[in-house]
Amino acid sequence: MLIAADDRGLAYGDGIFETLRLTAATAPFQSAHRQRMAAAAKRLNIPFDASRFDAEVAELLKPGEPAVGKIILTRGSGGRGYAPPAHPHPSWIVQRFPLSLWQEQQRADGIQLGVCDTRASDAPHLAGMKHLNRLDQVLARQQVMRAGWDEGLMLDATGAVLELTSMNIFARFGDNLLTPSLHRAGVSGIARDWVCQQGRLRGLSVQEGKLSLLRLREADEVFACNSVAGILPVRKLAVWQWQVGEVSRQLQQSFDALFE
Amino acid sequence: MLIAADDRGLAYGDGIFETLRLTAATAPFQSAHRQRMAAAAKRLNIPFDASRFDAEVAELLKPGEPAVGKIILTRGSGGRGYAPPAHPHPSWIVQRFPLSLWQEQQRADGIQLGVCDTRASDAPHLAGMKHLNRLDQVLARQQVMRAGWDEGLMLDATGAVLELTSMNIFARFGDNLLTPSLHRAGVSGIARDWVCQQGRLRGLSVQEGKLSLLRLREADEVFACNSVAGILPVRKLAVWQWQVGEVSRQLQQSFDALFE
Numbered sequence: 001m002l003i004a005a006d007d008r009g010l011a012y013g014d015g016i017f018e019t020l021r022l023t024a025a026t027a028p029f030q031s032a033h034r035q036r037m038a039a040a041a042k043r044l045n046i047p048f049d050a051s052r053f054d055a056e057v058a059e060l061l062k063p064g065e066p067a068v069g070k071i072i073l074t075r076g077s078g079g080r081g082y083a084p085p086a087h088p089h090p091s092w093i094v095q096r097f098p099l100s101l102w103q104e105q106q107r108a109d110g111i112q113l114g115v116c117d118t119r120a121s122d123a124p125h126l127a128g129m130k131h132l133n134r135l136d137q138v139l140a141r142q143q144v145m146r147a148g149w150d151e152g153l154m155l156d157a158t159g160a161v162l163e164l165t166s167m168n169i170f171a172r173f174g175d176n177l178l179t180p181s182l183h184r185a186g187v188s189g190i191a192r193d194w195v196c197q198q199g200r201l202r203g204l205s206v207q208e209g210k211l212s213l214l215r216l217r218e219a220d221e222v223f224a225c226n227s228v229a230g231i232l233p234v235r236k237l238a239v240w241q242w243q244v245g246e247v248s249r250q251l252q253q254s255f256d257a258l259f260e
Numbered sequence: 261m262l263i264a265a266d267d268r269g270l271a272y273g274d275g276i277f278e279t280l281r282l283t284a285a286t287a288p289f290q291s292a293h294r295q296r297m298a299a300a301a302k303r304l305n306i307p308f309d310a311s312r313f314d315a316e317v318a319e320l321l322k323p324g325e326p327a328v329g330k331i332i333l334t335r336g337s338g339g340r341g342y343a344p345p346a347h348p349h350p351s352w353i354v355q356r357f358p359l360s361l362w363q364e365q366q367r368a369d370g371i372q373l374g375v376c377d378t379r380a381s382d383a384p385h386l387a388g389m390k391h392l393n394r395l396d397q398v399l400a401r402q403q404v405m406r407a408g409w410d411e412g413l414m415l416d417a418t419g420a421v422l423e424l425t426s427m428n429i430f431a432r433f434g435d436n437l438l439t440p441s442l443h444r445a446g447v448s449g450i451a452r453d454w455v456c457q458q459g460r461l462r463g464l465s466v467q468e469g470k471l472s473l474l475r476l477r478e479a480d481e482v483f484a485c486n487s488v489a490g491i492l493p494v495r496k497l498a499v500w501q502w503q504v505g506e507v508s509r510q511l512q513q514s515f516d517a518l519f520e
Contacts, residue, residue: 001264001265001266002262002263002264002265003262003263003264003265003270004261004262004263005261005262005263005332005353005355006261006355007270008398009270010263010267010269010270010332010334010353010392011277011332011392011394012273012392012393012394012395012397012398013272013273013392013393013394013395014394014395014398017271019340044395044398044399045402068340070340072265072270072271074270075398079357080279080328080330080355080357081401081426082394082397082398082400082401082425082426083401083402083404083405084398084401084402093265093270095265095266095340097339097340117385118385119385121381121382121383121386122381122382122383122417123381123382123383123396125377125378125379125396125399126381126395126396131395132270132271132272132273132395133272133273133393133394133395134271134272134273134274134342134393135272135273135274135304135386135391135392135393136383136385136386137272137342138268138272138274138304138335138342138344139304139385140342141341141342141343141344142305142343142344144343145343157382157417165342166341166342
């Protein structure tokens with residue numbers, strides 16, 4: 001698949017994307033992905049066609065096998081300069097990848113993290129969106145690879161816990177589930193929303209707020225999530241360790257069941 | 261010109277660019293652009309081929325007419341996920357645009373600015389580079405267009421003066437020329453470097469530092485610059501006004517002479 005070299009998605013990262021895990025027949029979080037993309041498109045002032053989104057997902061499902069679908073929506077072609085065209089013709093760029101999951105050992109015993117030197121850009125105007133400006137994550141992930149960690153913890157500009165390079169993070173303290181707020185940075189994950197909902201259904205108090213490294217250390221359990229990998233316990237961050245907890249295990253099973 | 265849909269420049273804004281003003285026969289700031297691109301490529305760990313850069317500029321010059329050349333360098337194609345390939349094959353994407361300059365009246369009497377609501381992302385790891393993560397500027401420029409300003413002033417996360425959406429800014433106080441430091445945000449412009457150099461040659465004291473809005477108000481003259489437009493006096497920011505100063509005029513003439 002080819003795109004025009006003057007596409008603003010390339011020139012300026014002027015667009016957004018969704019990555020959907022597909023079963024053989026359905027995309028279980030399709031409507032959540034559609035809603036998130038619609039909301040981000042509105043914030044960026046990119047026209048969004050919900051029925052086109054659903055048509056692209058239907059096309060992705062045709063082979064009838066579990067996979068990962070990626071849908072990129074950009075503002076389309078434009079001339080030189082940051083000013084968007086008055087009447088943009090958005091580009092839909094759709095790709096299908098084989099489903100690759102974490103190893104059974106990591107899913108059962110948890111993953112080990114390091115703290116990335118790259119902090120997430122402080123940018124309230126972009127916070128929460130899965131936009132195409134992802135150099136923070138590219139830089140952070142290079143360190144993860146060099147260091148040989150499973151994943152990397154990214155801090156925000158104040159040094160508080162924010163997210164992993166491609167997952168959101170939760171910490172449980174007794175009956176309280178805490179995840180960092182995403183007002184100034186971070187991606188508002190589909191699986192993160194699902195965990196918040198599930199946590200409340202299971203009688204936990206779920207809060208978004210500030211999570212310092214020192215507070216994280218005291219958590220009863222820590223886990224990470226995204227809509228492809230599901231739920232992964234975190235067993236180690238640098239020299240700190242946690243036990244795999246019951247909430248992680250239960251949520252992991254419930255999530256996985258959605259894709260059976 | 262077409263590029264692969266899995267190019268990381270599109271997927272993540274994983275690349276950098278240079279915009280060069282060309283005369284009929286030369287690219288006067290060619291070596292400065294090459295050096296800036298080389299330095300940014302090194303920071304992002306993207307292989308950079310200096311002779312390829314020069315070859316692309318030579319190609320851009322072939323038509324023998326003044327123009328604007330744009331050279332995008334991305335990390336090239338990659339699979340799904342932020343982790344860069346171990347051995348990337350960078351993409352060179354080169355475009356040629358007609359030269360379009362500001363109107364004579366704006367060049368002579370100055371431009372009028374507003375203050376953009378979008379503040380520049382606070383991101384020391386990306387500061388200074390002309391990378392492809394430009395949603396800050398895209399959002400800010402939309403406000404410039406809606407408001408009918410000539411250009412927009414972008415503040416940094418602390419509310420200090422940083423730059424315009426596509427130009428750097430200078431304020432003169434007596435014999436002192438001050439431009440905002442770019443340690444946490446902003447693009448380190450080729451024309452900005454040239455102005456710093458020229459200012460010193462002309463006996464001014466040139467400093468990079470913090471520039472608050474209130475301090476800007478007291479400037480004897482204010483001007484903006486980039487390597488295509490050259491030097492533009494600033495005559496107005498919201499309700500504040502400045503006279504067009506001698507330094508702006510002299511630097512504008514010197515800059516323009518480079519392209520005659």
